Amino acid sequence: MHATPEGSWPEGFAERLARALGPEEAARALAAQAAPARVAFRASGLRATPEAALAAVRTDGLEPEPVAGLEGVWTVPAADRGRLTHGRAAAEGLIYVQNPSSVAAVEALDPRPGEAVLDLCAAPGGKTLLLAERVGERGEVSAVEAVRARFHRMRANLARHGAAGRVRCFLADGTRVWRRVEGRFDRVLVDAPCSAEARIRPGDAATSRHWSPRKVAEMARKQRRLLEAGLRSLRPGGVLVYCTCTYAPEENEAVLSWLLARHPGLEVEAVRVPAPRTRPGLAAWEDNTFPEAVTRAVRILPDGLWEGFFLCRLRRP
Numbered sequence: 170m171h172a173t174p175e176g177s178w179p180e181g182f183a184e185r186l187a188r189a190l191g192p193e194e195a196a197r198a199l200a201a202q203a204a205p206a207r208v209a210f211r212a213s214g215l216r217a218t219p220e221a222a223l224a225a226v227r228t229d230g231l232e233p234e235p236v237a238g239l240e241g242v243w244t245v246p247a248a249d250r251g252r253l254t255h256g257r258a259a260a261e262g263l264i265y266v267q268n269p270s271s272v273a274a275v276e277a278l279d280p281r282p283g284e285a286v287l288d289l290c291a292a293p294g295g296k297t298l299l300l301a302e303r304v305g306e307r308g309e310v311s312a313v314e315a316v317r318a319r320f321h322r323m324r325a326n327l328a329r330h331g332a333a334g335r336v337r338c339f340l341a342d343g344t345r346v347w348r349r350v351e352g353r354f355d356r357v358l359v360d361a362p363c364s365a366e367a368r369i370r371p372g373d374a375a376t377s378r379h380w381s382p383r384k385v386a387e388m389a390r391k392q393r394r395l396l397e398a399g400l401r402s403l404r405p406g407g408v409l410v411y412c413t414c415t416y417a418p419e420e421n422e423a424v425l426s427w428l429l430a431r432h433p434g435l436e437v438e439a440v441r442v443p444a445p446r447t448r449p450g451l452a453a454w455e456d457n458t459f460p461e462a463v464t465r466a467v468r469i470l471p472d473g474l475w476e477g478f479f480l481c482r483l484r485r486p
């Protein structure tokens with residue numbers, strides 16, 4: 170373990186972050202990550218209008234504040250988390266507790282009514298639910314999850330929020346499903362399994378138990394395979410969003426760089442993320458220089474509300 174003013178982090182983690190972001194930015198990120206974060210939620214669109222959801226949260230005794238730049242997302246202070254998650258609005262499925270960074274990933278994918286969307290790493294289904302709301306009744310969402318317990322949790326979650334009949338759920342390895350659906354989807358979300366560095370909290374061993382440089386390398390390998398599968402499932406001209414909740418450049422930029430080298434003509438499109446603290450994808454890491462297109466990816470830096478995140482939007486030629 171490595172001690173900083175915010176507490177103890179896993180050995181090697183804080184040093185790597187300082188090398189990736191620079192010492193000042195890394196220290197700010199660690200301080201934000203260590204502090205209790207505000208809790209964000211949105212109206213669960215198949216169950217409630219934003220007005221009805223807000224009214225229900227207010228009857229639970231809470232006074233939510235809107236998140237600037239993200240329509241339909243509000244927050245309450247960290248101390249009110251229990252009241253929000255155990256209140257009537259949550260129990261009746263009128264709201265969905267979701268970090269703004271997760272909402273931003275779906276906004277970056279920008280699914281339209283009537284489209285076919287594939288969510289390749291879907292449980293517990295927070296982004297799947299928002300995708301279902303966006304494509305509407307004429308659209309189609311397929312959600313793939315490889316871990317059985319998480320798959321069942323996702324199904325229950327979708328049912329509670331009125332999306333059971335709107336999403337086709339598959340308990341399957343996302344690296345393999347493309348064989349049956351090659352070129353079929355308008356949009357694909359790869360919200361990849363990752364080393365989850367942005368969720369590490371000092372003093373909470375459960376959040377860092379699985380972290381190690383080896384884990385980072387293992388996750389990068391998984392992500393490459395899932396992205397290959399995601400691209401194959403996409404129709405020509407279709408859009409894929411790749412995102413993680415980790416800082417490690419071996420995942421994120423290095424994976425994106427690898428994908429670009431294998432797919433000439435694959436475009437990285439600019440995305441606007443309304444978080445207060447963002448930075449472009451890294452231009453280099455250790456001995457590797459990345460292609461310029463990689464800097465069109467966005468890193469969201471934690472600020473006490475927005476969770477640390479990496480996302481990029483790709484268009485298949």
Ligand SMILES: C[S@@+](CC[C@H](N)C(=O)[O-])C[C@H]1O[C@@H](n2cnc3c(N)ncnc32)[C@H](O)[C@@H]1O
Binds near residue numbers: 290316
């Ligand atoms: C970051 S989480 C997804 C969170 C989810 N998109 C949400 O917003 O609620 C990544 C998920 O991918 C799943 N996963 C890991 N490997 C997979 C694979 N080969 N195929 C499909 N899912 C996989 C993990 O079990 C985990 O549930």
